[in-house]
Amino acid sequence: MPAPLVIAVPKGRILAEALPLLARAGVHPEAAFGDPDSRALRFATDVPHIELIRVRAFDVATFVAHGAAQLGIVGSDVLAEFDYSELYAPVDLGIGHCRISVAEPVEMAASDDPRGWSHVRVATKYPHITAAHFAARGVQAECVKLNGAMELAPTLGLAPRIVDLVSSGRTLKENGLVEVEVIAEVTSRLIVNRAAMKTRAEVVPLVEAFRRAVAEAAA
Numbered sequence: 001m002p003a004p005l006v007i008a009v010p011k012g013r014i015l016a017e018a019l020p021l022l023a024r025a026g027v028h029p030e031a032a033f034g035d036p037d038s039r040a041l042r043f044a045t046d047v048p049h050i051e052l053i054r055v056r057a058f059d060v061a062t063f064v065a066h067g068a069a070q071l072g073i074v075g076s077d078v079l080a081e082f083d084y085s086e087l088y089a090p091v092d093l094g095i096g097h098c099r100i101s102v103a104e105p106v107e108m109a110a111s112d113d114p115r116g117w118s119h120v121r122v123a124t125k126y127p128h129i130t131a132a133h134f135a136a137r138g139v140q141a142e143c144v145k146l147n148g149a150m151e152l153a154p155t156l157g158l159a160p161r162i163v164d165l166v167s168s169g170r171t172l173k174e175n176g177l178v179e180v181e182v183i184a185e186v187t188s189r190l191i192v193n194r195a196a197m198k199t200r201a202e203v204v205p206l207v208e209a210f211r212r213a214v215a216e217a218a219a
């Protein structure tokens with residue numbers, strides 16, 4: 001019996017949008033997958049050789065890059081932050097739309113000119129994206145790494161600016177912040193372990209099934 005093909009899916013907000021795409025691609029997880037009381041992390045599907053694992057968004061890339069899972073669904077923000085060479089991202093799934101941006105307090109923005117920055121101190125979950133963005137503009141960035149609630153940093157004096165994901169802009173607004181620069185647009189991608197793509201014959205048909213599912217969803 002060959003080892004199952006493992007697809008890593010994030011347990012956060014992308015999951016709700018990813019499930020219909022998985023279904024269109026012909027993969028339906030067992031009932032426990034949708035049960036909030038279940039503590040299981042690994043789930044069978046109605047396709048005999050395909051299993052799903054439910055992990056944190058940032059860990060999807062790690063599982064797939066190391067070949068512990070062969071495929072995964074992850075935001076392009078996470079891909080850009082890690083830049084794993086072992087990952088191939090063949091399909092833009094068209095879900096999880098947001099952007100990664102620089103934000104600062106409204107009062108600060110009123111008299112601030114981003115073109116004049118030479119050094120910035122930034123609270124973020126994305127230190128590599130932040131450093132690369134500012135380095136490309138010749139600005140030195142000092143990052144304070146947080147795992148969430150970046151919006152608290154400016155008012156509490158941790159860092160005057162943040163780099164975080166923005167969608168509706170509601171989180172920034174409710175915390176007295178305003179977006180001053182967009183670094184990149186973000187969507188979720190299907191990712192594949194490069195070695196698995198070559199050695200597991202089931203991978204390419206599954207990638208094609210996802211490609212069709214995205215086209216159908218967009219039609």
Ligand SMILES: Nc1ncnc2c1ncn2[C@@H]1O[C@H](COP(=O)(O)OP(=O)(O)OP(=O)(O)O)[C@@H](O)[C@H]1O
Pocket residue numbers: 010011012013014055056057058074075076077078096097098165166167168186187188
């Ligand atoms: N407001 C948003 N709108 C749309 N997509 C988002 C938004 N926030 C995050 N995302 C996308 O969803 C992914 C997972 O974000 P989510 O907030 O579910 O994870 P998290 O709670 O930060 O992660 P963790 O599981 O580590 O706590 C992000 O990497 C991004 O691609």
Ligand SMILES: O=P(O)(O)OC[C@H]1O[C@H](OP(=O)(O)OP(=O)(O)O)[C@H](O)[C@@H]1O
Pocket residue numbers: 013147148149164165166167168169170171172
């Ligand atoms: O512009 P908005 O529509 O308000 O969305 C932006 C918020 O969404 C994400 O957080 P999430 O809700 O996933 O919480 P977390 O980062 O604390 O997990 C992101 O980190 C922002 O805080």
